[in-house]
Amino acid sequence: MITLNKLTKSFGARTLWEDLDLSVEPGRMLALVGASGSGKTTLLNCMGLLERPSGGSVRFRDTDVTRLGPGGQRRFRRDHLGYLFQDYALIENATVKANLDVAARRGDRSDTAEALERVGLGGREKEKVHHLSGGEQQRVALARLIVKRPSLVLADEPTGALDHANGAMVVDVLRRMSREGRAVVIATHDDAVRDACDVAFDVSTLRMFSPH
Numbered sequence: 494m495i496t497l498n499k500l501t502k503s504f505g506a507r508t509l510w511e512d513l514d515l516s517v518e519p520g521r522m523l524a525l526v527g528a529s530g531s532g533k534t535t536l537l538n539c540m541g542l543l544e545r546p547s548g549g550s551v552r553f554r555d556t557d558v559t560r561l562g563p564g565g566q567r568r569f570r571r572d573h574l575g576y577l578f579q580d581y582a583l584i585e586n587a588t589v590k591a592n593l594d595v596a597a598r599r600g601d602r603s604d605t606a607e608a609l610e611r612v613g614l615g616g617r618e619k620e621k622v623h624h625l626s627g628g629e630q631q632r633v634a635l636a637r638l639i640v641k642r643p644s645l646v647l648a649d650e651p652t653g654a655l656d657h658a659n660g661a662m663v664v665d666v667l668r669r670m671s672r673e674g675r676a677v678v679i680a681t682h683d684d685a686v687r688d689a690c691d692v693a694f695d696v697s698t699l700r701m702f703s704p705h
C-alpha cells in the first residue's frame with residue numbers, strides 16, 4: 494500500500510537516514526523502533542506528507558505522493574491518512590462529539606457513540622476537549638481514527654501518556670484496525686507495542702526484523 498524507495502532525510506549537514514527502503518501492506522502492523530533521535534517521528538512525518546524527504550519517493554498505491562500539488566496532498570491526507578500523534582491535533586474548544594464528526598464520513602455519524610465506548614469515553618460527547626486530561630484527549634484522537642477508518646494509520650508513541658490498561662486498549666484498537674485491512678505504522682519505544690506488531694523496522698540500522 495505504501496512504499497518508501499531510497500528515502501533520504503537531512504537537516505542541514507546532518508543526514509538522519511539515506512536510501513531507506515520500506516513497504517507496508519494492508520492488514521499489516523509495523524513498529525518503527527530505534528534510538529532516540531534516529532528519526533522515527535521524522536519518518537512518520539515524511540510518510541504522512543507533513544515533512545518533505547530530501548530524496549527518494551513515497552508511493553501510495555500507484556502514486557508518488559511527494560509529487561502531488563498542495564490540493565492533491567490535502568486530498569490524500571483527508572481521504573487516506575489517519576494520524577495518532579503526540580499533540581493529538583484536536584479542536585480544543587469544541588466538544589468531543591464535534592471533534593469526531595469532523596472525521597466522520599458524510600451521513601455516517603452514528604459510529605461516534607460506539608467509538609467513544611470502545612476507548613472508554615462512553616457518554617462524554619458533550620464535554621469540551623480542553624476540559625479532558627491528556628490521556629483522555631489521546632483517547633478522543635483514537636476514537637476519531639476509529640470513526641475515520643483511514644487506509645493508512647500513522648501513530649507516534651501512541652501509548653506514551655497512558656497507563657498500562659489504556660496502553661493495552663490502544664494497541665488492541667490499532668490491531669483491530671489492521672485486521673480490518675488497514676496498514677498501521679507505529680513509532681514506539683515500548684517493547685509491548687513493538688511485540689504486538691507483525692514486523693519491526695529499526696530506523697537506526699535500516700533493518701527489518703521479527704519482534705516475536
Ligand SMILES: Nc1ncnc2c1ncn2[C@@H]1O[C@H](COP(=O)(O)OP(=O)(O)OP(=O)(O)O)[C@@H](O)[C@H]1O
Nearest residue numbers: 504509527528529530531532533534535536680682
Ligand atoms: N525541523 C527540524 N530541523 C532540524 N532538526 C530536526 C528537525 N526535526 C527533527 N530534527 C532532528 O532530527 C533528529 C530526529 O528527530 P526525530 O524526532 O525524528 O527522532 P525520534 O527517533 O522520533 O526520536 P525520539 O525517540 O526521541 O522521539 C533529532 O536529532 C532532531 O533534533
